[in-house]
Amino acid sequence: MHTRDALRAAGMTIVSITLAFVLLPALVVAIAAFNARAVLAFPPDTLSWRWFAKAIAYDDFRAGFRNGLIVTAFASTIALVIGAAFAFALDRYSFPLKRTIEGVLLAPLVIPHFTIGLGFLILAAELHATRGFAVVIVCHVILVLPFVLRSVYISLRNLDQRFELAAASLGAPPRRVLTSVTIPLLAPGLVSGWLFAAILSFNEFTASLFVTSQRTQTLPVAMYNYVREYADPSMAALSVMYIVATAALLTLANAFFGLGKVLNVEDAR
């Protein structure tokens, strides 16, 4: 029993150190954000909220936030509708090119984002389309589709089809079965799929850098441009807001849907 306890202690130490490594940048950024002086100092002499005020007042961040919300709202919703419909077809039917379409749609998981961004930039130029929101949204839809597809597909696998058969045998036409049985039963999978798509789209950077213009730049692009030009801690303040908001959203998602199930790290039963 002695080795077991020693192993457990060693394992816990390793895990704690690694988790500290994961948390370190977030903690350091928080210290920098509350530091009153513009030059980084550890520990800070005086604390203040001034960098938060400056970050919130900065025009490019405000515009980026607005643009990001527009792109995210459209991209994640469109991706949800397209992805959920295709996941349904994938689960239930066989049809020509089934595996090919699935493979292509999952490809953004392995194709570098800069290649996809460059592709849509060139495509838009070839089609003489302006670099407006449309190309950014199309690009984001493609990038988040794999995640929606996966999330909805897992929910479909766990859905008891006998409910649908019962409804159909009682005379419900297919459309009615879909809207009053399948979709309500899938709701948690749909919401979590949408949420992941939204978070990923809002934070997408590399492809966005290629397809956005000054007018449509999203928040990560605005942040990138800021970091390249300025060194004051308003970026740290913005990062803290980002980290808090994301962690809060994920904690909520975990409480409602069980992140472990969505990420497939625990048995979905």
Place this chain on the structure above:
Amino acid sequence: MLAKPFLKAFVSPAALCAFGLIAALAAVFQFSLRAYIPGSLEPGGLTFDNFTALMKPLYGRVFLDTVWICAVTALCTLVLGYPIAYALVHTKNPILKSAILIIVVTPLFLGEVVRTYSWIVVLGNNGFINAVLLKLGLIERPLQMMFTQFGVVTALVHVTLPVMVIMLAAAISHIDPDYERAAESLGAGPVRAFLTITLPLSIPGIIAGLTTAFAWTFSAFATPQLIGGGQVNMVSNLVYQLGFASFNFPFAASLSVAGLALAFAVLALLRAATRPLEAATSH
């Protein structure tokens, strides 16, 4: 033949998206074979020059660096990620389990820019590590960690760790705990039970994790760009620089195509090399 309600309506939008992605990649491929006309955004006629220009040692070096950085990052994330994934699956306390999960997964959703910026604050000459070490009197002048491969890999490991943990945890959670228990009841110690049961059974997860980590790192742009600061370049940085600083989009496209080919070649090699291992453990 069963009825397939909504089949067309459900498949065609997705097929359209797949077509869009293929068109975008075809556009990159097509541009990679066009001549660059300085001062013009319109490419010239068909040529193979972009690919012959890639043979210069300058680019070969960036390709080698990229593969090296990706490989080191993937291995480091595996070593750091395995204990966390194991703890995540085997922790009984639900609050502790959720806490580990949230801590590990949150960075994944923060995006590259916020994470990279955080590492600048940690690694910079006036940054956290140097400030602490100077204050403790352990060093005389700041350590140079920005603009080094060490700095870039450290930040990339942090960026890639969540994906690795998710893939490993998925694999470990699907191993029946009875196997390990059976081994121990037959007299194997916990170390032996882990080495002969859990570790071999999680090899498919390890391979999937390494593959994904490699692909993700290959895709990284902001981290090498900001922390590498021009001293450490990856394919992504070169593509961006050629596109947006020189407006040589045909050459940027050919670099992307070559990068894609390289990434797939390395991944295929990895698959081929690990196939015997995977086959040996799948029974």
